[in-house]
Amino acid sequence: MSTALELAAASPGPYVAPWWLPGGNAQTIWPALLGRGFDGAASRFERERWATPDGDFIDVDFLAANNVPNDPNAPLLVLFHGLEGSSRSHYAQAFVHWASQQGWQFALPHFRGCSGELNLAPRAYHSGDFEEVGWILARLRARVHQPLLAVGVSLGGNALLRWAEEAEGSAAAVVRAMAAVSAPIDLAAGGHAIARGFNRQVYNRMFLRSMKPKALAKLVQHPGLFDRERLLAAADLYAFDDVFTAPLHGFKGTDDYWARGSAKPHLARIRIPTLVLNARNDPFVPAASLPQPREVGRHVSLWQPAHGGHVGFATGPFPGRRLGLPEAVMGWLQAH
Numbered sequence: 294m295s296t297a298l299e300l301a302a303a304s305p306g307p308y309v310a311p312w313w314l315p316g317g318n319a320q321t322i323w324p325a326l327l328g329r330g331f332d333g334a335a336s337r338f339e340r341e342r343w344a345t346p347d348g349d350f351i352d353v354d355f356l357a358a359n360n361v362p363n364d365p366n367a368p369l370l371v372l373f374h375g376l377e378g379s380s381r382s383h384y385a386q387a388f389v390h391w392a393s394q395q396g397w398q399f400a401l402p403h404f405r406g407c408s409g410e411l412n413l414a415p416r417a418y419h420s421g422d423f424e425e426v427g428w429i430l431a432r433l434r435a436r437v438h439q440p441l442l443a444v445g446v447s448l449g450g451n452a453l454l455r456w457a458e459e460a461e462g463s464a465a466a467v468v469r470a471m472a473a474v475s476a477p478i479d480l481a482a483g484g485h486a487i488a489r490g491f492n493r494q495v496y497n498r499m500f501l502r503s504m505k506p507k508a509l510a511k512l513v514q515h516p517g518l519f520d521r522e523r524l525l526a527a528a529d530l531y532a533f534d535d536v537f538t539a540p541l542h543g544f545k546g547t548d549d550y551w552a553r554g555s556a557k558p559h560l561a562r563i564r565i566p567t568l569v570l571n572a573r574n575d576p577f578v579p580a581a582s583l584p585q586p587r588e589v590g591r592h593v594s595l596w597q598p599a600h601g602g603h604v605g606f607a608t609g610p611f612p613g614r615r616l617g618l619p620e621a622v623m624g625w626l627q628a629h
Contacts, residue, residue, distance in 0.1 A: 336393045352402075352409075406507055446476075523536040571596075
């Protein structure tokens with residue numbers, strides 16, 4: 294069976310989900326937990342710790358040198374992970390495997406607190422963290438002469454889009470082309486969707502199970518940073534963001550954060566080739582909230598297949614492959 298995630302040079306092609314994997318939730322959960330992924334051994338990383346301008350640090354994982362042929366002209370692929378993601382996330386493993394097979398360089402910067410060690414500053418990360426993304430990309434651009442392409446997944450996709458929107462014409466000096474995969478570009482729509490029904494019982498609980506202990510550890514670092522009892526009582530992302538994410542990053546509250554952090558209202562400001570990929574059955578990103586062609590500029594291509602789930606897009610016979618996603622996205626980026 295040929296990959297169902299094929300992109301033509303000028304525009305995305307169709308995606309057809311495997312017959313044995315029906316529905317947005319199955320297409321989200323199976324690739325993340327049980328999909329076969331790819332053939333061969335997993336790629337190895339080499340980690341660098343970077344000091345940030347505000348006295349903190351981030352950890353950046355690079356594809357190990359022995360995985361990459363000695364090609365001085367090999368492009369650099371930079372991947373920004375999603376909420377509570379890391380270089381261990383299933384999509385990160387798929388993209389780095391693609392890069393290794395192509396002889397590309399690869400870097401995955403961890404948002405603060407996501408590399409396995411709590412960061413130092415009285416802040417964490419958020420969906421609109423475009424200044425952090427800009428600092429990371431500028432530092433990577435300064436160390437390589439090859440073309441740099443960027444992909445953001447979920448939260449990382451929205452943050453990457455917000456960077457390009459703010460950078461406007463200057464983005465082209467840093468990044469050749471980029472893609473946002475399953476990005477919640479309307480944060481309010483996504484935030485409310487994850488707080489309802491099945492989403493609330495599964496995904497909402499999963500995220501809070503990881504985020505609350507990190508926040509409490511941050512409170513030990515910085516006593517009085519926020520109201521501990523309010524955080525413990527937070528039952529959804531709206532409440533969590535209202536007590537933790539929003540005030541720690543300069544927002545008045547969740548509504549202000551979700552409004553100012555959303556990429557959707559500013560897509561027409563982007564000035565580099567950009568693919569925005571969202572499945573219309575994504576449990577986190579309601580189809581009704583997705584942008585229409587008239588809402589984006591000529592540099593932005595929208596790909597909104599009917600199926601795929603959230604960062605799913607499995608292909609092939611049971612138990613499925615995860616390489617279809619990077620093959621498709623990188624095919625589009627290479628063509629542009």
